[in-house]
Amino acid sequence: GLNLLGLASPVAGGNETDQQALLQFKAKIIGDQLRSWNSSIHFCQWLGVTCGRKHQRVTRLELQFQKLSGSLSPYIGNLSFLRELNLSGNSFRNDIPQEIGGLRRLETLSLINNSLSGEIPSNLSACSKLTLVDMTGNQLTGEIPSTLGSLSNLKVLNLQNNSLRGSIPPSLGNLSSLEVLSLAINRLTGIIPEAFRQLTNLSDFSVAQNAISGIVPVAMFNLSNIRLFDIGQNKIQGTLHSDISITMPYVEFFSITGNQISGQIPLSISNASNLNVLHLADNKLSGNVPSLEKLNKLYKCALAINHLGHGEEGDLNFLCTLVNNTKLEFLYLIQNNFGGVFPECISNYSSTLLHLVIGENKISGRIPDGIGNLINLEFLAIAQNQLSGHIPFDIGRLQKLKIFSADNNFLSGIIPYSIGNLTMLTKLGLGVNNLQGNIPSSLGKCVNLLEINISYNNLNGSIPPEVLELSSLSIELDLSSNYLTGQLPVEVEKLKNLGYLDVSQNKLSGLLPNNLGSCVSMEKLLLDGNLFEGSIPSSLSSLRGLEALDVSNNNLSGGIPEFLVNFGALKYLNLSFNDFEGVVPSEGVFKNASATFVEGNNKLCGGIPELHLSRCNSKPSSNTSLRLKITIVVVILGVTFLFSFLLIMWFRKKKEKKSTTTCVESSLLQLSYQSILRATDGFSTQNLVGSGSFGSVYKGVLEASGAVIA
Secondary structure, eight states, X not given: OGGGGTOSSOOOHHHHHHHXXXXXXXXXXXXXXXTTOSTTSOGGGSTTEEEOTTTOOEEEEEOTTSOOEEEOOXXXXXOTTOOXXXXXXXXXXXXXXXXXXXXXXXXXXXXXXXXXXXXXXXXXXXXXXXXXXXXXXXXXXXXXXXXXXXXXXXXXXXXXXXXXXXXXXXXXXXXXXXXXXXXXXXXXXXXXXXXGGGOTTOXXXXXXXXXXOSOOOGGGGGOTTOSEEEOOSSOOOOEEOXXXXXXXXXXXXXXXXXXXXXXXXXXXXXXXXXXXXXXXXXXXXXXXXXXXXXXXXXXXXXXXXXXXXXXXXXXXXXXXXXXXXXXXXXXXXXXXXXXXXXXXXXXXXOTTOOEXXXXXXXXXXXXXXXXXXXXXXXXXXXXXXXXXXXXOGGGGGOTTOOEEEOOSSEEOSBOOGGGGGOTTOOEEEOOSSOOEEOOOGGGGGOTTOOEEEOOSSEEEEOOOHHXXXXXXXXXXXEOOSSEEEEOOOGGGGGOTTOSEEEOOSSEEEEEOOGGGGGOTTOSEEEOOSSEEEEOOOGGGGGOXXXXXXXXXXXXXXXXOOGGGGGOTTOOEEEOOSSEEEEEEOOSGGGGOTTTEEOTTOTEEEESOXXXXXXXXXXXXXXXXXXXXXXXXXXXXXXXXXXXXXXXXXXXXXXHHHHHHHHHHHXXXXXXOHHHHHHHTTTTOGGGEEEEETTEEEEOEEOTTTOOEEO
């Protein structure tokens, strides 16, 4: 039977058992990554296999990062001499076979980063020699077996990044040899067991990103071998006191971030001279921050989103205790109650500082002129404070700065031209201040900008074309609520990637650029509150992703473009207070009265009833109406002309007739008897007209004029 599995010759005893187990392991693997496992060489020489010298039995199976996939064969439990099993970094799926619990000599079990599911085998506790169990990064479910608490030799238990649920077994407190316990990124509930205070050899402890509640056993703060302590992102409560003893002389990483812990920062934390990372953010801590002078190795300090400080002078004194720290890179104090002036000592910080985030406090005073000394700074966030004065010209020295956020302060003066030196800048936020002067054209050199917000200031002058040529802009360009004048430059066509353009509430004028339709990524276009005139350009029909369009309070005219009906994403349209005319459509966004605003346009008609516009007459359109009016005028003019011509001709004929009659009458008075005789052909009976009591009447033709007389 073994030959069917590819064996060229039988292998005696336990060796045969191991070889068959390995081949059964191979049989469960999809693909031919283990094609070298064949009879051409002894199985002890197969990839990843190590055998003992004496008995030629498999002692180590190390197949980490071999791109293996499939299921784990239960035959692996027959490798009875196995001491190390490392299958990390593959794509094994389905359950961990219970047969692993039969490997009584197993010391190391590493299944990191696979796709294993199901529960942790409870009989793993039978592997009493285990020193390391690492199942990080799988899809394991169920509860942590309490039986693991009997593995007295266990030094490392890492079950993080799975879907484990239930409470942490108190029995794990019996693992007196345990050095690393990581249960982070699961769905664990309950509390941190009081028994964990017994883990005196513990160096790494992490239960972060679970749903653990209750309080931290105070005794855990005195586990003197701790180097990493992370209980962040849970529901842990309790109160810290400034005089609580934290005796962790070797601690390098300390995090309680993202919980509901109140009280004050213990003074004793300042004695943790090996601390690299201090994460106390997103809690309910209050009071003063103690001196951090002894924390010379601190490179990340996160105190954000608490209630620290009293909103008064002196709150930020602790910052000056970090001046001699040459390793500090990240300082986060955002969303607290810190008051007082922006400390000048920040200018003396080490040039290693990368992030200075102190926004949403009550910090006053000026931005220190020496801020330019922090030449490696990448993130400067000072928004939503009470800062005043000018933006230092030396800000231009921060050539690695990527984010500069100073919105919602009382900054005044001009935007320094040196800001153009910040060529790595991706976000510039200076909105809601008292800045004056022109927008510097040097901003056009900041070719990596994704968003600019300089709204709600006192800026004037025209919009620099150089700013609109920043094709990198994709998130936002907000110049609203200033005193900008002139036209919207035609360079706006370069903003092909921009999603949000707001130039509202300025004094811009002229026609809207026809090439505005080139901004094909636009989702929100706000042009309201200016002096724009003319019609809405037909090129805007290209902006099919538009969600909001506001052109209200301008001097725009003409008809409402039909293409707006076809904008399926359009949820807000404001055309009010312009001089638009004609019919308001009733389809698309125009069907929604809460999304369409057209008031203040007296020449509009139609639309849905909710818009309360007058009804349009039967004329199909304003163009047809105009043609009809012209036709009527032409007809009236034609009829008038014809009547006048006929009248003139009538008068002329009447005059000629009168003139002829007068001549005939005058000539009759001069006729002789002989002429009359000749005209009537001697009073011939043929010319007799009639006879009466007064005599006879003859007709005749005068020889001289040919006139007919009687």
